Amino acid sequence: MNNSNVELLKSLASQVRRDIVRMVHSCQSGHPGGSLGCTDYLVALYFSEMYHNPEFNMNGKEEDLFFLSNGHISPVFYSILARSGYFEISELSTFRKLGSRLQGHPTTHEGLPGIRVASGSLGQGLSVAIGAALTKKLNGDDRWVFSLHGDGELQEGQIWEAAMFAAHNKVDNLIAAVDVNGQQIDGPTEKVLSLGSLREKWLAFGWDVLETEGNDMEQVVGAIREAKNRSNKGKPVMILLRTSMGYGVDFMAGSHKWHGVAPNDEQLNAALVQLEETLGDY
Amino acid sequence: MKKYTYSEKKDTRSGFGAGLLEAGRRNTDVVALCADLIGSLKMQDFINAFPERFFQVGIAEANMIGMAAGLTIGGKIPFTGTFANFSTGRVYDQIRQSVAYSGKNVKICASHAGLTLGEDGATHQILEDIGLMKMLPGMTVINTCDFNQTKAATIAVAEYDGPVYLRFGRPVVPVFTAPDQEFKIGKAWMVNEGIDVSIFATGHLVWEAILAGEKLAAEGINAEIINIHTIKPLDEEAVLRSVAKTGCVVTAEEHNRLGGLGDSIAQVLASKLPSPQEYVAVNDSFGESGTPEQLMKKYGLDSENIVKAVKRVMQRAGSRKGVLL
Numbered sequence: 342m343n344n345s346n347v348e349l350l351k352s353l354a355s356q357v358r359r360d361i362v363r364m365v366h367s368c369q370s371g372h373p374g375g376s377l378g379c380t381d382y383l384v385a386l387y388f389s390e391m392y393h394n395p396e397f398n399m400n401g402k403e404e405d406l407f408f409l410s411n412g413h414i415s416p417v418f419y420s421i422l423a424r425s426g427y428f429e430i431s432e433l434s435t436f437r438k439l440g441s442r443l444q445g446h447p448t449t450h451e452g453l454p455g456i457r458v459a460s461g462s463l464g465q466g467l468s469v470a471i472g473a474a475l476t477k478k479l480n481g482d483d484r485w486v487f488s489l490h491g492d493g494e495l496q497e498g499q500i501w502e503a504a505m506f507a508a509h510n511k512v513d514n515l516i517a518a519v520d521v522n523g524q525q526i527d528g529p530t531e532k533v534l535s536l537g538s539l540r541e542k543w544l545a546f547g548w549d550v551l552e553t554e555g556n557d558m559e560q561v562v563g564a565i566r567e568a569k570n571r572s573n574k575g576k577p578v579m580i581l582l583r584t585s586m587g588y589g590v591d592f593m594a595g596s597h598k599w600h601g602v603a604p605n606d607e608q609l610n611a612a613l614v615q616l617e618e619t620l621g622d623y
Numbered sequence: 624m625k626k627y628t629y630s631e632k633k634d635t636r637s638g639f640g641a642g643l644l645e646a647g648r649r650n651t652d653v654v655a656l657c658a659d660l661i662g663s664l665k666m667q668d669f670i671n672a673f674p675e676r677f678f679q680v681g682i683a684e685a686n687m688i689g690m691a692a693g694l695t696i697g698g699k700i701p702f703t704g705t706f707a708n709f710s711t712g713r714v715y716d717q718i719r720q721s722v723a724y725s726g727k728n729v730k731i732c733a734s735h736a737g738l739t740l741g742e743d744g745a746t747h748q749i750l751e752d753i754g755l756m757k758m759l760p761g762m763t764v765i766n767t768c769d770f771n772q773t774k775a776a777t778i779a780v781a782e783y784d785g786p787v788y789l790r791f792g793r794p795v796v797p798v799f800t801a802p803d804q805e806f807k808i809g810k811a812w813m814v815n816e817g818i819d820v821s822i823f824a825t826g827h828l829v830w831e832a833i834l835a836g837e838k839l840a841a842e843g844i845n846a847e848i849i850n851i852h853t854i855k856p857l858d859e860e861a862v863l864r865s866v867a868k869t870g871c872v873v874t875a876e877e878h879n880r881l882g883g884l885g886d887s888i889a890q891v892l893a894s895k896l897p898s899p900q901e902y903v904a905v906n907d908s909f910g911e912s913g914t915p916e917q918l919m920k921k922y923g924l925d926s927e928n929i930v931k932a933v934k935r936v937m938q939r940a941g942s943r944k945g946v947l948l
């Protein structure tokens with residue numbers, strides 16, 4: 342990947358991070374921490390690695406599909422979709438407000454382009470992604486299905502039911518990723534309910550596993566490309582993203598405190614000076 | 624109309640937190656479990672006081688319910704804590720088989736019920752939980768209306784032997800019931816005696832019913848207001864006594880009109896005292912994002928709509944009397 346491309350993606354990420362803190366500030370609710378940490382992964386997917394059409398079609402035939410299982414990080418998802426052209430960026434200002442299509446958690450109910458299933462109740466997205474991947478196989482459609490999950494979310498048993506199915510049935514057009522930020526609502530995952538070695542767990546469940554720094558654009562893009570190379574070889578592929586919750590805003594970074602808290606006016610300004618406005622705010 | 628005032632607003636979930644601490648002090652068998660929502664459920668005081676009697680289960684609600692069932696074997700009294708959606712729909716079969724059918728003494732404590740959860744939106748705003756829970760044989764279903772009542776109910780369910788679903792909410796609301804009241808499971812609370820209409824309200828709608836009662840009184844309508852905090856077992860006697868007097872009914876709840884308090888009342892009346900009834904409830908839809916106040920207004924769950932429902936039902940009752948004459 343040439344440098345100018347990486348630079349472009351980085352500047353996009355900076356704008357998306359601005360969108361996130363501004364959206365959450367505007368309605369004084371929502372989840373900035375996980376959104377900021379997953380920005381680089383989603384920018385890399387939507388602006389470089391996924392083949393997708395912003396003229397949204399639910400069935401997404403011959404397109405790569407993405408499913409957000411940790412639905413609380415809707416701010417990053419909405420910003421990415423808007424900046425990709427699924428809907429007007431001005432609509433970002435309606436986030437979580439009465440009558441908005443940008444619900445607190447992603448939903449199909451309001452018909453927002455780019456969303457294929459509701460999420461928010463954790464632990465359900467991997468199963469849905471597997472279903473969509475099976476449909477692609479049945480349809481002879483050789484595009485990929487991507488999904489993203491929180492690390493705390495992995496405490497839900499349904500994730501492991503899905504993991505077992507995907508390996509057993511060789512769902513190898515599926516590339517799942519986990520936001521390994523080591524944080525959840527009540528504290529660090531290691532204190533709440535330790536996850537042990539995620540690498541060993543997913544390997545033991547029959548997946549091909551890669552790990553990458555999740556907030557280094559070049560490495561993130563490299564990992565997605567490597568995952569694609571390893572796909573279609575009989576195993577589902579897992580990317581473990583080592584991220585920092587709140588990445589990009591120094592006082593939010595690395596702590597569960599910013600999982601689901603909105604910045605006040607002062608904090609918003611302190612955040613925005615750290616994030617370059619590259620494409621113009623909504 | 625009896626006068627109700629309040630000097631402060633508090634969230635009902637904090638009443639749960641205070642009640643849990645008190646229940647823990649009174650009985651060393653009380654234990655608590657939480658699925659990564661300690662702050663939201665206000666369980667920190669209990670944890671500080673009794674760290675060895677608390678279990679953080681992580682984001683794993685099904686496991687929490689199963690473990691709670693197991694904890695009862697040998698005599699513990701487990702209180703589980705998570706949002707109402709994840710306390711019910713998420714774990715229905717675990718509750719059905721391991722708790723209700725097995726007759727286990729588990730207290731399922733559910734915060735952020737209904738629309739007043741607010742901005743998180745419909746994925747988290749369950750409006751079907753009362754229905755789900757009341758359909759389970761042997762399950763007691765309680766929906767409290769303010770801080771004091773929630774605290775008292777939490778203490779009471781610890782003393783009661785059997786599975787309980789205790790439902791409360793997120794926002795701060797007026798504290799208008801008596802501090803340190805005695806909570807009697809299954810016994811309706813007479814908020815205001817009246818003769819023209821019976822308003823049965825539960826949860827956050829009780830305060831709205833009081834506001835409606837004041838507006839109606841100003842127009843010369845004398846409403847009887849009864850708080851049904853225990854939806855199951857329902858205080859049938861209180862319902863029948865009131866409706867025998869007033870002849871018409873309004874029910875008010877922060878729940879789908881299908882399967883909630885309104886249906887429980889209608890079922891009693893249909894077989895024993897058929898009477899005109901109007902529902903103040905969500906009209907078979909999901910919720911959405913917005914502030915609690917905006918949503919309660921948009922979905923018609925406020926005093927204004929209770930007043931309108933009263934006028935509709937009194938007209939229906941009146942015209943029916945007319946026909947009978």
Ligand SMILES: Cc1ncc(C[n+]2csc(CCOP(=O)(O)OP(=O)(O)O)c2C)c(N)n1
Binds near residue numbers: 374375462494495600
């Ligand atoms: C089934 C379910 N249980 C509980 C919650 C409440 N909840 C929302 S986010 C969250 C923590 C998620 O942790 P993680 O997946 O690590 O995401 P992060 O905090 O890192 O963004 C919890 C418990 C939920 N949304 N769904």
Ligand SMILES: [Mg+2]
Binds near residue numbers: 492522523524
């Ligand atoms: Mg996490």
